[in-house]
Structures are given as C-alpha cells and as structure tokens.
Amino acid sequence: MIQTQIGKIILDKNSFAIVSHTSPDGDSMGSMLAVYNQLLSMGKNADVFVEEDLPMKYSFLSGFGSIKKYSISNKSYECVFVLDCGDIDRLGLCKDVLNRADVVINIDHHISNTLFGHLNLVDSNASSVGEIIYQLFKVNGYHISKEIAGCLYTSIVSDTGGFKYSNTTSITLSIVGDLINTNIDFSDIYNKIFNVKTLSQIKLMSKVTSTLELHFDNRVSILILTENMLKECNANEDDASEFINIGRDIEEVEVAILIKEKNINSCRVSLRSKKYVDVAKIASMFGGGGHIRAAGCTIEGNIDDVKESLLTILKNYFNAVI
Amino acid sequence: MIQTQIGKIILDKNSFAIVSHTSPDGDSMGSMLAVYNQLLSMGKNADVFVEEDLPMKYSFLSGFGSIKKYSISNKSYECVFVLDCGDIDRLGLCKDVLNRADVVINIDHHISNTLFGHLNLVDSNASSVGEIIYQLFKVNGYHISKEIAGCLYTSIVSDTGGFKYSNTTSITLSIVGDLINTNIDFSDIYNKIFNVKTLSQIKLMSKVTSTLELHFDNRVSILILTENMLKECNANEDDASEFINIGRDIEEVEVAILIKEKNINSCRVSLRSKKYVDVAKIASMFGGGGHIRAAGCTIEGNIDDVKESLLTILKNYFNAVI
Numbered sequence: 322m323i324q325t326q327i328g329k330i331i332l333d334k335n336s337f338a339i340v341s342h343t344s345p346d347g348d349s350m351g352s353m354l355a356v357y358n359q360l361l362s363m364g365k366n367a368d369v370f371v372e373e374d375l376p377m378k379y380s381f382l383s384g385f386g387s388i389k390k391y392s393i394s395n396k397s398y399e400c401v402f403v404l405d406c407g408d409i410d411r412l413g414l415c416k417d418v419l420n421r422a423d424v425v426i427n428i429d430h431h432i433s434n435t436l437f438g439h440l441n442l443v444d445s446n447a448s449s450v451g452e453i454i455y456q457l458f459k460v461n462g463y464h465i466s467k468e469i470a471g472c473l474y475t476s477i478v479s480d481t482g483g484f485k486y487s488n489t490t491s492i493t494l495s496i497v498g499d500l501i502n503t504n505i506d507f508s509d510i511y512n513k514i515f516n517v518k519t520l521s522q523i524k525l526m527s528k529v530t531s532t533l534e535l536h537f538d539n540r541v542s543i544l545i546l547t548e549n550m551l552k553e554c555n556a557n558e559d560d561a562s563e564f565i566n567i568g569r570d571i572e573e574v575e576v577a578i579l580i581k582e583k584n585i586n587s588c589r590v591s592l593r594s595k596k597y598v599d600v601a602k603i604a605s606m607f608g609g610g611g612h613i614r615a616a617g618c619t620i621e622g623n624i625d626d627v628k629e630s631l632l633t634i635l636k637n638y639f640n641a642v643i
Numbered sequence: 644m645i646q647t648q649i650g651k652i653i654l655d656k657n658s659f660a661i662v663s664h665t666s667p668d669g670d671s672m673g674s675m676l677a678v679y680n681q682l683l684s685m686g687k688n689a690d691v692f693v694e695e696d697l698p699m700k701y702s703f704l705s706g707f708g709s710i711k712k713y714s715i716s717n718k719s720y721e722c723v724f725v726l727d728c729g730d731i732d733r734l735g736l737c738k739d740v741l742n743r744a745d746v747v748i749n750i751d752h753h754i755s756n757t758l759f760g761h762l763n764l765v766d767s768n769a770s771s772v773g774e775i776i777y778q779l780f781k782v783n784g785y786h787i788s789k790e791i792a793g794c795l796y797t798s799i800v801s802d803t804g805g806f807k808y809s810n811t812t813s814i815t816l817s818i819v820g821d822l823i824n825t826n827i828d829f830s831d832i833y834n835k836i837f838n839v840k841t842l843s844q845i846k847l848m849s850k851v852t853s854t855l856e857l858h859f860d861n862r863v864s865i866l867i868l869t870e871n872m873l874k875e876c877n878a879n880e881d882d883a884s885e886f887i888n889i890g891r892d893i894e895e896v897e898v899a900i901l902i903k904e905k906n907i908n909s910c911r912v913s914l915r916s917k918k919y920v921d922v923a924k925i926a927s928m929f930g931g932g933g934h935i936r937a938a939g940c941t942i943e944g945n946i947d948d949v950k951e952s953l954l955t956i957l958k959n960y961f962n963a964v965i
Contacts, residue, residue, distance in 0.1 A: 485833040491820030498813030511807040516892045530849035570838045
C-alpha cells in the first residue's frame with residue numbers, strides 16, 4: 322500500500338524538504354511540522370520551507386523556529402513532501418524545490434488534487450492532511466510523540482473548525498482521542514487557534530459591528546469596514562477576516578455582506594449565505610465568484626454606491642425566490 | 644452493576660418523571676430529553692419537568708415541545724430521574740416530585756454530588772451527563788436513534804464547550820463519533836448552540852466592546868455594561884453572558900473584568916483570570932466568591948467608583964505578585 326511505500330522512502334532517503342501552499346493555515350503548518358519532527362526523530366535531515374512570513378499564531382508548534390523562508394538556490398533534496406496542496410502552482414516560490422528532487426510525495430485531501438507527485442497519497446474524505454499523516458505514521462509503526470500529537474491536533478482542529486464542520490467523521494474523532502491521550506494541552510492549543518484576539522481586533526470588531534444594518538425583514542445583514550477604522554485601531558485586513566460571521570450568525574439572517582473600502586472608488590465585498598441564496602451568482606453579476614454559500618467580488622463606487630447596488634440586486638432576488 | 648439495575652427499573656416501572664437543575668443548560672436539556680425519548684420508545688409514560696421558562700435555543704431537540712412547567716400537585720411517579728444535579732436544592736420547585744416517588748435515580752457528573760438518590764450513577768470523570776446516559780443506554784442494549792443522538796450530542800458538546808475544555812477525553816470523542824454516525828446534522832446543532840446570536844446581542848456587543856479599557860500593561864481588561872445599553876439594544880442581561888470572554892481572550896490579558904450597572908449605587912462584577920491571579924480572592928474582598936479563574940461580587944458605588952476600587956486592589960495585587 323502507498324503508506325508503506327512512503328515509509329520505505331523515508332527509511333531509504335536521507336535529505337528531505339517539506340513544503341505546503343502559500344498563506345499557510347493550521348492544517349499546513351501542523352502537518353508540515355508533524356512530518357518534520359518525525360523525520361528528525363529518525364535522524365534524517367529535513368528542511369521546512371515557506372514562501373512568506375510565518376503566521377505567528379502557530380509559534381507554539383514544536384519545530385516552528387526551524388522553518389525557513391524559501392529562496393531560489395541550487396540545493397537539492399532526495400525527497401520533497403508537498404502537503405495540503407491541490408496543485409503545484411499553489412506552492413508559490415517553493416515550487417522551485419520540486420525541480421531538483423528525486424521523489425516528490427504529494428499528501429493532500431483536496432478533491433481537485435492534480436496528482437502531481439511521484440507518489441500521491443490523496444484522500445478527499447479526510448478532514449485534514451493531519452488526519453492522513455496520522456494514519457501514515459500509524460501504518461508505519463511510528464510512535465506519536467507529544468510534540469507530533471500537538472502538530473496533528475492543530476491540523477485537524479483547524480480544518481474542522483473545532484470539529485464542527487461536516488468534514489468531521491468518527492474516524493477524525495477517534496484520531497483526536499488518541500492524540501489527546503498523549504497529554505497535550507489541547508484546551509490551550511484550541512484557544513490559541515480560535516480564541517486569542519489582539520487588542521486591535523477587539524477595537525476593530527467594536528467599530529465594524531456598530532455599522533450593522535439589517536434589510537428585508539432581517540434576512541440581509543451588512544457590515545462596513547473602512548480604511549479609517551483600520552488606521553484608528555492600528556489593525557490590518559487580516560484582523561477582520563472572521564467578521565462576516567458576526568453578520569451571518571444573527572438568527573434570521575440568510576445573506577451576510579461585508580463591504581471593505583479599498584479606496585474612494587472601489588470596495589471589496591464578501592458574501593455569505595445560510596440556506597437558499599446562491600451568493601456565487603450574486604458575486605458573478607459584479608465579475609466575482611466563489612461558492613454557493615461563500616463568495617466575493619470587487620464593486621466600483623464608494624460604500625454608499627456599493628450598498629445600493631447590492632440592495633437593488635438582493636431586492637429582485639428576494640422578490641423572485643420567496 | 645448499577646447501569647443494569649437502572650435498566651431493570653426502566654423495564655419494571657411504567658410512570659416516570661425526569662427533572663434537572665434550575666436554569667437548565669445544554670447538558671440538562673439534552674440528557675433529560677434523551678431519557679424521555681428512550682422511555683417513550685419503550686412504551687413508557689414519562690413527563691419532563693422544568694421550573695421556569697424553557698431556553699428556546701434548545702427547541703430543535705426531539706421532545707422539547709412536551710416539556711412541562713412544574714406545578715405542585717399530588718401526582719406521583721413510580722420513578723424519578725434526577726439529571727445533572729449535585730444536590731436536591733438545585734431542583735427548585737421540581738424537588739417536590741421526589742416526595743411521591745418509589746425510586747429516585749440520580750445521574751450526575753458533579754464531584755460534589757450528595758448521592759441523594761435510591762440509585763446513584765455519579766461519575767465525576769464524565770464530561771457531561773450525556774456521556775453517562777450514552778453508556779447507560781449501551782450497557783442495556785438500547786438502540787441510539789438519530790433523535791436520541793441529537794440530544795446526547797447537545798449534552799456533550801455543551802458541557803465540553805465544543806470539545807475544547809479539558810474534561811474532554813478520548814472516551815468522550817469516541818462516544819461523539821458514534822453519535823455523529825447516526826447522521827445527525829451536528830454542524831447545525833453546534834451552530835445553534837454556540838454561534839446563533841440575536842440582533843440585540845450583536846448591538847449590545849458593539850456597545851460593550853466600545854468601552855474596552857486595558858490597564859497594567861494590558862494585563863487587565865475592563866468592559867462596562869449599563870442599564871441604558873440594555874434598553875437601547877432591547878436586550879437583557881442573558882444576552883451579555885459571554886461578553887467577559889471578549890476581554891479575557893485578548894492575548895496579553897490575565898484578568899478580565901465586566902462591570903454591570905445594577906443601579907446608580909451598585910454594580911455586579913464578573914472576574915476571570917487565565918493563569919496566575921486568584922480572582923476568587925479578589926471577589927471575596929468585596930463579599931463575593933467563586934473559583935480561582937472565575938468569580939463575582941457586588942460592589943456598592945457607581946461605575947467609576949467600582950472601577951477605581953477594583954483597580955486599587957489590582958494595583959497592589961500586581962505589585963505583590965510580579
């Protein structure tokens with residue numbers, strides 16, 4: 322089976338690179354460092370590479386301090402692990418390291434994976450790459466240390482949204498049960514990933530939520546984020562990345578909108594829906610796209626213009642569907 | 644074993660009452676209705692009682708519509724299940740039904756449980772009563788229907804804070820895995836319990852977070868809730884029950900304070916800490932109490948007076964401990 326083939330390569334080879342997609346998230350960070358820690362424990366040489374600055378919220382992960390920023394070089398590796406990456410273009414700069422590798426091992430859970438590796442361990446039923454790595458380690462008889470368990474827990478808890486997304490299965494939970502039995506402080510990890518906020522985020526949340534408007538019998542929520550708010554709160558756009566959920570989580574709301582002012586003549590719009598409105602369709606009317614329940618677009622005009630454009634479309638939409 | 648003894652009573656008896664503590668939470672609601680649905684499926688007569696108005700957020704639970712508000716009567720039951728209740732005084736009015744029962748079965752997970760039942764199934768290692776009820780049902784060979792699974796999932800996810808509290812064990816997760824295999828929409832239940840907010844809550848959150856103050860190098864956060872805010876947002880105190888976490892979740896904060904104005908001369912104060920400050924001690928200085936990490940007290944004075952009193956104490960405290 323493919324897991325034992327990968328196990329054999331790990332035994333045979335000595336120098337490894339580990340890469341993942343740009344803008345690494347909890348699953349990519351956790352699974353890269355799980356593989357890294359395992360290789361190190363077996364006396365192998367391994368480098369973990371990222372393209373850009375590291376997300377500091379994962380600094381508690383074992384091995385975080387050893388992660389390197391990739392720069393084009395002639396260094397070659399016997400084996401490259403590519404994790405949580407559906408196609409090689411999502412690797413950004415790090416794609417370069419694949420050109421000088423004997424073996425590329427592609428481990429992923431995206432259904433769209435292009436199977437670009439020499440070996441492809443792709444399971445779209447897995448909640449996360451962390452879940453696949455756990456099984457890879459178990460099949461090969463590796464001991465799951467507390468350090469590795471912390472990495473894999475981070476992967477799984479991140480990609481399942483704290484075990485609430487429908488990709489969570491009884492297999493996922495059984496794996497997590499095994500991980501927490503290593504005595505990791507999972508409560509602390511959970512808080513670090515989901516709850517810890519900066520002062521800037523709280524200030525910004527207060528300002529953004531104060532703009533809340535509801536329309537069409539509370540079925541549409543609109544929140545506004547201006548450049549001025551970001552300045553006043555010493556915040557950046559990342560600090561606002563979850564705010565659209567505030568509008569979406571209001572009980573009667575079907576469509577949640579977050580309008581971010583890009584400049585005086587242009588706004589970035591995020592759209593979410595709960596049950597019956599196809600927001601990808603709405604976004605596409607403005608040249609944007611996305612999924613049925615989560616989409617985005619850029620609309621020309623100032624905030625008031627953009628709000629009016631969206632409300633006009635939504636008015637027709639609600640009149641048509643209800 | 645006690646589970647089979649309880650199973651025998653369920654078989655032998657015909658009329659059951661099911662009660663829990665006042666101000667029922669997710670664990671009490673879920674476990675009461677799990678037992679109710681099981682008894683009904685066995686052709687038994689069962690009544691679920693609460694003392695006060697039902698928390699509507701649990702209205703999705705199977706059997707919710709059959710729950711009755713207790714009123715003193717002479718009706719007697721062969722068997723009363725008391726769930727999630729450490730002592731009988733926490734039953735409020737519903738305590739009365741125990742006086743006319745042949746058998747009282749006490750199922751709980753509080754370490755302080757006074758073992759007041761004829762049969763006491765008390766396991767302080769269980770995350771929730773839902774977890775204990777699951778095991779009771781399994782030992783007796785009951786089929787876990789989708790409806791019952793929804794109730795038990797609600798119990799467990801509530802008392803573990805979405806599987807993030809340290810009371811979550813591999814046993815908990817293995818049970819939850821079994822429950823979600825019944826095809827319940829656990830993602831939807833999770834959202835209903837933790838994420839759905841009312842418009843009043845969002846408006847109130849915006850106002851309360853706009854009062855955020857940080858002191859002592861960001862180690863102390865203070866949030867204010869006034870009577871006026873409640874009025875303006877058409878909200879009640881319950882809507883603000885989680886707001887102290889906003890202050891606590893700021894990364895550098897050790898002590899989070901929420902000051903609720905009761906009237907012009909008195910405030911209710913909630914205190915939380917993360918790692919080293921004993922907030923029960925601080926609360927006790929004002930005649931209040933609680934736990935090391937979560938406590939409360941009432942302080943005479945207007946909001947500014949109360950803030951000053953707390954900051955004076957905290958100043959000494961930080962000078963002493965750091």
